[in-house]
Amino acid sequence: MNDATPRPEAAEPVPEPADAVAPRDAHEPAGAAPLGVERQPTGHPGIDAHLARLAEVDDLPADGHLEVYEDVHRGLRAELTSLDAHPAPRPHENRS
Numbered sequence: 001m002n003d004a005t006p007r008p009e010a011a012e013p014v015p016e017p018a019d020a021v022a023p024r025d026a027h028e029p030a031g032a033a034p035l036g037v038e039r040q041p042t043g044h045p046g047i048d049a050h051l052a053r054l055a056e057v058d059d060l061p062a063d064g065h066l067e068v069y070e071d072v073h074r075g076l077r078a079e080l081t082s083l084d085a086h087p088a089p090r091p092h093e094n095r096s
Contacts, residue, residue, distance in 0.1 A: 034058040046082075050075040 035058060041048050050072050057065045 032059050032061050044079070046079045047076065050079065 037054070039051050039054060042051070053068060053072050053075075057068050060068065
């Protein structure tokens with residue numbers, strides 16, 4: 001940097017507005033707040049039941065979301081896996 005270049009003066013601190021929210025403790029979880037995500041029915045009762053469970057996070061603090069998300073994810077994976085399962089043969093079917 002050239003000595004002839006003027007250095008900026010230290011900026012004066014900007015006062016916070018009167019309605020500013022005080023910073024929260026970094027370790028304190030956020031409170032419950034609706035996410036506002038609209039869930040559309042799929043027409044598959046098992047899938048819809050798992051997706052409806054996502055509404056529970058609207059009433060939970062942020063640190064409670066993970067448990068619901070993981071449970072819904074497990075349920076959806078189980079539903080998808082069940083679609084790949086081969087149906088058991090019926091008693092009157094001849095598979096020879």
